[in-house]
């Protein structure tokens with residue numbers, strides 16, 4: 001890559017919904033013209049209206065529109081776009097798309113095809129990062145035959161996981177409790193992997209139990225500079241769909257962040273990574289951490305990192321794709337405060353998260369201090385079964401976790417979405433759960449320990465505990481001894497309860 005930056009004038013966004021809108025916003029701030037693409041059902045969608053121009057690419061089914069490399073490149077050529085941003089999902093992690101853009105002389109605002117390919121094969125990814133000193137879960141390295149895998153299983157020990165080499169994000173994973181189950185599980189896993197990915201290759205890993213899912217955001221420029229932007233805690237998920245993300249994680253301290261950050265940077269360097277990426281880790285109860293996989297794309301939850309670092313990740317991606325250097329060194333990345341994101345989905349949490357489709361007939365969107373809403377729909381728009389059910393991302397920032405949580409409760413109570421069922425009541429319940437407030441959760445929390453309770457707005461004691469926490473954190477910061485009055489004493493009692501609770 002030359003030192004002279006490429007000039008972009010026009011960017012095509014090969015995506016839809018909130019992320020297309022998010023990317024168009026960054027382009028607008030940079031003075032770049034934008035091109036949207038749309039399927040039949042998205043003709044009037046917000047991303048189409050918000051872009052400077054738009055091209056129709058086919059019928060509603062993604063495989064006939066948003067997944068059609070030929071039609072998207074056609075639109076790019078017709079529109080005269082200099083660059084394509086893939087967003088997340090759809091074509092974002094398809095090396096052949098990144099390559100096709102490069103071959104057409106259009107800049108791909110994402111990593112090189114080679115890095116996507118290496119990280120897409122989970123066994124190759126494991127081997128590559130392990131060679132660079134990244135800790136991985138004990139497991140198998142090569143594509144082994146059935147009897148070799150059975151032999152390896154004995155060494156790894158039980159319980160273990162069979163994972164699909166072509167998988168990722170939890171797809172094609174199978175837990176095995178003991179040697180008796182191994183053979184059947186292996187055959188089933190291979191069949192599933194073959195059906196899902198057209199590749200029946202699998203590998204084994206020891207099962208890490210009770211771990212948290214923590215990921216590190218990295219940025220890499222084309223000149224070999226790689227930095228990390230700290231972590232996101234993503235353990236609040238259900239069936240591998242994240243529901244809440246936050247930064248920083250309550251289990252993180254400066255030392256662990258520095259060590260995990262360094263390892264994430266090493267993982268990126270091992271594949272000559274360029275652009276924004278995320279390295280996923282499992283962190284166990286003893287704060288041992290293990291590489292899981294690397295996501296070679298902009299992620300849904302990137303805003304929590306933006307709010308705590310003040311770095312606009314999408315603008316940084318565009319800058320990197322132009323061949324410019326990172327705008328900051330590692331020392332210039334400073335995390336401030338706390339951010340939480342709730343994914344607002346068209347799903348009924350009282351009906352086992354049953355998808356809810358239909359038209360948004362009326363809507364009030366929260367706003368005010370510390371509140372950001374990233375959405376790709378407005379009143380009158382429909383949530384269809386064709387694409388993912390996310391209506392919006394509600395992201396709140398506070399000086400402390402307590403303040404961020406209080407703002408999130410306030411913002412959720414302002415949110416009104418009519419015409420559809422949403423998971424807002426789930427978020428309200430979760431934000432009132434003592435374990436969530438105390439930060440005592442792992443990736444099994446929602447599925448195994450959480451149940452929907454009563455409506456949350458009638459629970460003033462939760463707000464009181466949070467308010468006390470905020471006051472307590474502020475007091476610690478001030479490092480001052482203040483005289484205790486009546487009210488403070490009751491607050492201190494609350495903190496005592498809180499601190500005992502944290503030790504559970």
Ligand code: MV4
Pocket residue numbers: 137161168169170171173205206207208209213234235237240280282292293443
């Ligand atoms: C694991 C694991 C425990 N032990 N690997 C699921 C998504 C994919 N990225 C890897 N996943 C897991 N791999 C070992 N060796 C537990 C999970 C896991 C998980 C990871 C992250 C977020 C949510 C999860 C939910 C269930 C299982």
